[in-house]
Amino acid sequence: MNQPDASLPESFETLFRLHYPALCRVAFAVVEDEDTAKDIVQDFFLYCLKRKDELTFNVGFSQYAARAVKNAALNYIKRAGRITSFDTPPELPDIPGRHQETDESEITRNAALWAAIASMPQQRQKVFLLSNRDGMKYADIAKQLDISVNTVKTHIKLAYQFLRKECEWMIRTLVVIFFISK
Template sequence: MNDIALIKEGNERAFEAMYHCYHEQLYFYVLKQTGSQFLAEEVVQQTFLKCWTSRMQLPEDVPVTAILLQIAGSSLIDLLRKKATERKAMQQLATTASEDHLLHNIQEKELTIHIHHAINSLPPVRRQVFRLSRENGLTYAQIADELSISVKTVESHITKAIKHLRKRLAVSPLFLLLLHHPFLF
């Protein structure tokens, strides 16, 4: 009885003996073909796994080396296709991420332009109070001291400025982005 017949019967010792006899030879053959240790290890593992799981279909009249080389060849092709598909998916993902990033940058620049136009449309004192608060980070008390006005007046200017900006920017298609923009609210 030959080794393939024993393996077809489920004899694990015969399969283990075949593995030990051909593992290294198959590994170096695939390594020579691919130049990749990773691929060689994967293909050899897949080859012996396929050989065991489909042992009932193994031909008994074909030499073991021919069977293993045929399975290894199809395993290598399958693995290379899988890697190519993964690589293509990663490239598409990177391209999409890059496009999304570019779109986000453009939208953010447009939003900044709209915000600056809206701020510049404020009356001069209100614009100054707003900028001291939002751009310079001054407190209402610090703004009141610097401009020699009351804190209540500063609060009033800020409240009116925000209402004006919300109203002005609400007509913009970028208003939804503005809701998440920390600059104003």
């Protein structure tokens, strides 16, 4: 399916009408507030409208939009200071079409995640947990561990890469479950 040309006003409205509900669900899954989710999606479309001549998509618009809205929602939560603990991630709301996990599968997923974290090199694990579990800023971590801020950034980047690789099976399982539940 071809995406409408975002440079044309009527096509932009088509993109908005076509993708707005799904993007609101993406944002709501992260921020857990309907009005905030709508604001995030509207801000995204305003951003696109203002930069319609500059924007080019390497992937389809829907993929770009979903990722951009998810990142905007995560940034909103980060700015609001609502990420408090890596141990207890926020529960995603019940969204139509979303498969409800059983307690057993959630326990298995969390155990696999913590096992992956435990298998990281000690310094990387320490930096990652100070940042994500304890909510410390990069500068504070650098000062506490007597390393540079760039070293902290490198450890965080490598930790995320490692976790993506180690937990790839979880992502595949979630995708399969999502398509089976449809």
